[in-house]
Amino acid sequence: MMKRVMALLVSLFFLLSGQAVMANDVSKGLHVGNAGSFTGDAAAPCMEIFNSSQLAVDEWNARGGIQGVQIKHVMGDDALDPAQGINVARKFTSDELMYGVVGPPVSHIAQASLKIYGQSNLACITTAASKPELTDSGYKHFFRVNARNDAHGWNCALFIKKNLKAKRVAILNEKVAYCENMAQQTIKGLKKLGITDIMNDTIVAGSKDFSAVLTKVKAYKPDVLFFIATTAPDQAIGVRQAKELGIEAIFFGTEGARDKNDFIAASEGAAQGAYVYHFSPDIYSIPAASAYIKSYEKKYGSLSGFGPPAYEAMNILLTAIDLAAKDGNISRPEVISNLSAIANYNGILGFPVSFDEKGDLLGGATYFFKVNGKEFEQVAVLTGK
Amino acid sequence: MEDIFGQLSQQAINGITIGGVYALIAIGYTMVYGVLSMLNFAHGELYMIGGFTGWWVLQIFSINHVPVMNAALLISLMIVLSMAVSALLGLAIERIAYRPLRKAPRMNLLLSSLGVSIFIQNFILYFQGAKVKVFHISHLIPEGIRTFHVGGVVISFMRIIVILACFFLMVILTLIIKKTNIGKSIRATAQDIEAAAFMGIDTDKIIVIVFLIGSALGGAAGILVSLLFTQVDYYVGFQAGLKGFTAAVLGGIGSIPGAMAGGLLLGICEAMAVTFFPSAYKDVVAFAILIAVLIFRPQGLMGERIREKV
Numbered sequence: 001m002m003k004r005v006m007a008l009l010v011s012l013f014f015l016l017s018g019q020a021v022m023a024n025d026v027s028k029g030l031h032v033g034n035a036g037s038f039t040g041d042a043a044a045p046c047m048e049i050f051n052s053s054q055l056a057v058d059e060w061n062a063r064g065g066i067q068g069v070q071i072k073h074v075m076g077d078d079a080l081d082p083a084q085g086i087n088v089a090r091k092f093t094s095d096e097l098m099y100g101v102v103g104p105p106v107s108h109i110a111q112a113s114l115k116i117y118g119q120s121n122l123a124c125i126t127t128a129a130s131k132p133e134l135t136d137s138g139y140k141h142f143f144r145v146n147a148r149n150d151a152h153g154w155n156c157a158l159f160i161k162k163n164l165k166a167k168r169v170a171i172l173n174e175k176v177a178y179c180e181n182m183a184q185q186t187i188k189g190l191k192k193l194g195i196t197d198i199m200n201d202t203i204v205a206g207s208k209d210f211s212a213v214l215t216k217v218k219a220y221k222p223d224v225l226f227f228i229a230t231t232a233p234d235q236a237i238g239v240r241q242a243k244e245l246g247i248e249a250i251f252f253g254t255e256g257a258r259d260k261n262d263f264i265a266a267s268e269g270a271a272q273g274a275y276v277y278h279f280s281p282d283i284y285s286i287p288a289a290s291a292y293i294k295s296y297e298k299k300y301g302s303l304s305g306f307g308p309p310a311y312e313a314m315n316i317l318l319t320a321i322d323l324a325a326k327d328g329n330i331s332r333p334e335v336i337s338n339l340s341a342i343a344n345y346n347g348i349l350g351f352p353v354s355f356d357e358k359g360d361l362l363g364g365a366t367y368f369f370k371v372n373g374k375e376f377e378q379v380a381v382l383t384g385k
Numbered sequence: 386m387e388d389i390f391g392q393l394s395q396q397a398i399n400g401i402t403i404g405g406v407y408a409l410i411a412i413g414y415t416m417v418y419g420v421l422s423m424l425n426f427a428h429g430e431l432y433m434i435g436g437f438t439g440w441w442v443l444q445i446f447s448i449n450h451v452p453v454m455n456a457a458l459l460i461s462l463m464i465v466l467s468m469a470v471s472a473l474l475g476l477a478i479e480r481i482a483y484r485p486l487r488k489a490p491r492m493n494l495l496l497s498s499l500g501v502s503i504f505i506q507n508f509i510l511y512f513q514g515a516k517v518k519v520f521h522i523s524h525l526i527p528e529g530i531r532t533f534h535v536g537g538v539v540i541s542f543m544r545i546i547v548i549l550a551c552f553f554l555m556v557i558l559t560l561i562i563k564k565t566n567i568g569k570s571i572r573a574t575a576q577d578i579e580a581a582a583f584m585g586i587d588t589d590k591i592i593v594i595v596f597l598i599g600s601a602l603g604g605a606a607g608i609l610v611s612l613l614f615t616q617v618d619y620y621v622g623f624q625a626g627l628k629g630f631t632a633a634v635l636g637g638i639g640s641i642p643g644a645m646a647g648g649l650l651l652g653i654c655e656a657m658a659v660t661f662f663p664s665a666y667k668d669v670v671a672f673a674i675l676i677a678v679l680i681f682r683p684q685g686l687m688g689e690r691i692r693e694k695v
Contacts, residue, residue, distance in 0.1 A: 040620075043515035175665055202665040207624065208614040209403060212659035212667065215395045219388050233517040233616055240615065244532060244541050245395075266519040266615070 023331040024096065026067045030325070032057065032317060033074050033092040035103035035113070035124075040080035041206055041231050044262065045306040046105060049127055050075060052307035053102050055296060056314035066322050072097075078104065082112035089113035093120035099324070099335050100125070100317040102310060106230075107131035107149075108177035114142055121332040123339055125317055127309040128255075130279065131181050135358040141336050143355050145309045145316070146279040147364025149178070153185020155366035155382040156252075156277055160186075160224050161193045163368070163380055164250055164275070168197040170222035172213060172229075172238070174205045179228045182254065186226060197222075205234060211241050218247045225249040232262035232304075236271070239263075243270040255279055259304045264371055271371045275379070281350050281367050282378045283308045289348035312347040319345070389660075391537035396656040402544050402613065404652020405551030409606035410629025411636065411644035412558065413599030419575035419639045420588075420595050421483070423494040427501040429626020431475055431600045435467040435607025436617035437509065440518045442466050450521035460525060460612070464550065467608035468601040474505075475600025476593060484589075502622070509619040517618040520611055547609045554605055555645050558598065562641060571595060575639065603629075635675050637688020646686055650674075 034053050036046035057073040065071055074095070076088035085104055092098050093116060101117065104110045105128035114134065117124050118141050126134075126142070130149040135142060160166050169190060173183035187198055199220045203210050217225060225247065227238045235257040242251055251274040257263045258278045264271050283289050283303070292311055296303050320338035324330045340359070344352035354362040365383045369376040410432055417425045442463045446452055452459045482497045522543070532541045562568040573581040574591040582588045606625070611617040628651065636647025651671055658670035678686060 039510065039515050041515070041618075201663055204665065204668075206618075206620065208610070208616055208621065209399075211399045212396060212656045213664040215392055215399060215656075216659060216664070218395075219392045233519070233618075236519070237614055237616060244539065246532070246534075246539050262517070262519070265521075266517075268521055268523040268615075 023329045023334075026069055026325045026328055026330050029072065029097045030066055030069050030321065030330075031072045031074055031095055031098040032314070032321070033076055033088075033095075033098055033101035033103070033122075035076040035078065035085065035088045035092065035101055035109075036105050037080035037109070038075060038077040041233075042080050042106060044232070044259070045128070045256065045304065048300075048304060048307040049103070049105055049310035051300045052292075052296060052311040053314040055292065055299070056311050056318065060318050066318070067325050067328065069325075071318065071321075074098070076101075076103075078106075078109050078113075080106065080109070082109050085109035085113040086116060089116035093117060093122050098122065099321050099330060099332055100339075102127065102313050102317060105129055105306075106178070107134065107181070110134055110142075111177060114139055117141055121336060123317065123320070123332065123336045125313040125339070127313045128279070128306060129178070131177050132185075135360045139359065140340075143339055143359040145313045145349070145353060145361055147361055147366060149181045150185045151364045151384060152277060152279065152366050153182055154189040154384055156182075156186050156226070157189025157193055157195075158382050158384075159275075159277065159366075159368055159380060160190065160226065160252065161195060164224050164252070166223035166250070167195065168220070168222045169195060169224050169226060170199040170201075170217045170220050170249065171226045172201055172203050172210075172217070174229045174234070175202050176205070176230065179230060179254075182228050183226075186228075203227075203229060203234075203238075205230060208234075208237055209241075210238050211245065214238070214241050214245050214247060217242070217249070218245050222249045224252055226252045227257075228254050229256065230254075231256050232259035233266060236263050236266035239274055240267045240270040250275065252276070255305065258369060258376055260374060260376070261302065264374055264376075272373075274371045276369050276371070276376070278305045278367050278369060279364070280305050280309050281365075281381070282369070282376070283348070285378070286348060286350040288346070288350070292348050308348055312345075312349050312353065315347055316342055316345055316353065392660055393657065394536070394538045396660055397653060398538060398540055398544065400653035400656030401649065402547050402652070403610075403656070404649035405548055405555075406606045406610050406625075406648070407628050407632040407652050408645045408648025409551055409554060409602045409609075410625055411632035411648045412555075412641060413603040414630050414633040415636070415638055415641060415644040416571075416575075416595045416599045418633070419641075420571070420578065420592050421487075421494070423483070423491055424498065424630070425483075425599075426495070426498040426626065427478055427482075427505065428599070428603055428629065429622035429624075430502050430505040431471040431603035431622075432607035432610075432625045432629070433509065433617070433619065433622030434474055434505070435471045435604030436611035436621060437513065437518065437607075438467040438470040438604065439463040439608035439611055440520060440617055443520060443522075447521070447524070451524045456525040460546070463612070464605060464608050467604045469604075471604025471607065472597045472601040475596045475603070478600075479593060479596040502626075506619055506622065513619060515619065517616045520615040520617070522612060522615060543613045547613050550605065550609055554602060558602070558641065561598075567591075567594060631671070631675055634685060635678055637685025640685070640687045640689065643685055643687030650686070 078085035100123040107129040110129040173179040235253045253276040255278040257276040324334035368380040632648035636643030
């Protein structure tokens with residue numbers, strides 16, 4: 001009996017010590033992960049995220065990598081399914097040479113998998129997941145370069161009231177974490193601003209037919225229709241069917257709609273005059289981003305708003321890894337503490353990136369765009385005021 | 386009050402359009418079930434393939450989204466070719482995945498059809514990608530006739546085409562089933578496949594014809610919906626298949642008029658439900674109706690009660 005207990009204790013000791021001394025020799029290799037929904041309905045924005053991260057990795061590698069070691073960029077596809085997101089997290093955390101992950105970009109998948117990353121101290125930087133609770137859960141390993149939903153929700157409410165001058169608002173949201181939250185936060189903001197005539201209903205993603213619920217919207221006669229869906233194709237159908245039914249309300253879409261192909265072109269003119277919000281500015285107007293834009297477009301084609309934050313996030317992650325690897329050894333907790341120390345990182349986003357104590361982007365902003373012809377025109381930036 | 390009335394008539398139009406499509410899909414399920422007593426889960430994929438075929442036809446015959454031929458001709462060509470490709474695929478599926486299993490337990494056929502469904506979905510995902518394909522149809526319909534206003538109700542031109550095409554196809558099918566020799570043979574095979582064979586009907590041929598017709602109608606549904614909603618992707622077949630199957634059960638599986646009625650009823654109920662409930666509950670209402678019908682009429686609306694033989 002005693003022997004068995006001893007054996008157990010000894011093995012436990014080795015297990016724990018194994019956990020504690022995770023510092024690896026850098027020369028063994030450096031892996032960074034990219035968790036996202038690379039197949040399924042969100043495949044297009046997620047591939048843009050992956051390709052932009054890849055661009056950053058390629059640039060680091062071309063400069064000689066980190067401590068002379070070439071960085072390997074690993075894709076983890078969750079197919080927009082939280083269960084598969086957990087598998088990706090398991091795969092990444094069990095890869096001993098992985099020191100950080102960009103993603104997951106989708107809120108409900110991040111929600112399902114962040115705990116697993118946290119248990120192994122693997123740093124994650126999301127570029128799009130905006131559900132507030134994600135950073136309110138006390139995670140130390142989780143950062144985001146995009147503003148949170150509640151910041152967006154409040155800014156959108158301000159925009160609806162001040163810029164669009166609406167008195168009656170219809171809000172449709174897709175029943176997933178990100179959309180539902182966005183709707184709640186916006187409604188909270190609108191009520192605070194004195195707008196109480198609000199219709200709140202839901203849509204089903206990918207169903208391709210919103211005419212029944214839009215008929216209901218039409219009867220409500222709103223000034224603004226805030227269409228909170230995840231993907232651009234769904235919003236293209238939304239704006240198209242709204243126009244077809246003769247809804248006169250201003251169509252206001254979400255960040256997913258900021259896509260020239262899948263929203264503006266796909267709606268064949270119906271999107272003219274529509275508004276969308278986005279977490280990143282018009283990247284073409286930022287001088288620091290021109291090199292990135294050039295190499296992205298040369299290699300991967302047209303760019304929407306999802307790529308730039310991912311390029312930034314990967315560069316920030318690699319900066320933290322680089323710092324951690326200076327002494328030739330690297331461990332995951334080192335990367336996390338370097339990330340939280342990042343201050344005023346000047347990249348391509350047009351504003352200095354710092355994280356607050358929760359891992360959120362300090363001073364997050366929301367950008368508003370209007371569809372004009374084939375382009376998005378930036379019309380406002382709101383920062384909660 | 387007037388508002389509610391206006392809204393309900395608009396919902397009726399929405400419901401009839403989508404209901405007609407459900408009916409076309411349901412017919413495929415019900416016909417195959419009629420002759421083989423199997424659920425062809427790959428049927429939804431034929432719908433998806435119909436949509437993709439239409440997209441390719443539109444793509445090939447237009448330059449910068451402007452069609453190179455008469456728009457009416459192009460739309461007809463899209464529908465006909467979609468039906469043809471789906472029909473051929475349906476035949477291939479029957480030959481490769483179902484006929485070798487004809488004598489096997491029903492469960493094997495069911496699993497085989499699920500396998501075919503997953504295969505086709507992933508095949509399309511691999512070769513066509515996950516991104517939705519957009520139908521640029523604005524050049525197909527002249528500006529002035531895109532929408533019609535009747536009272537407070539708005540009907541788009543595409544909706545009219547979809548409704549007319551659905552009903553046209555259903556009428557043709559009914560005529561084939563009721564008036565022709567082939568129709569008679571299909572009915573006989575559905576009633577009793579062995580007895581039909583004794584009577585000199587080539588039941589293998591009839592099964593092939595059933596797959597041909599069912600798949601063609603599935604393909605037609607796919608292209609009609611894609612024209613209406615202007616998008617298709619590799620995953621649309623799943624949802625459509627589920628709805629078509631529900632409509633078939635609602636109407637009484639095995640009964641062709643039942644499938645038509647079931648599809649329309651399902652579509653209209655869904656649209657009406659949205660008026661009174663949050664739209665997330667539209668499937669809840671639709672399936673609650675299905676359950677209620679099955680409790681009180683287990684054979685479905687128009688299904689035949691099968692008596693236990695002693």
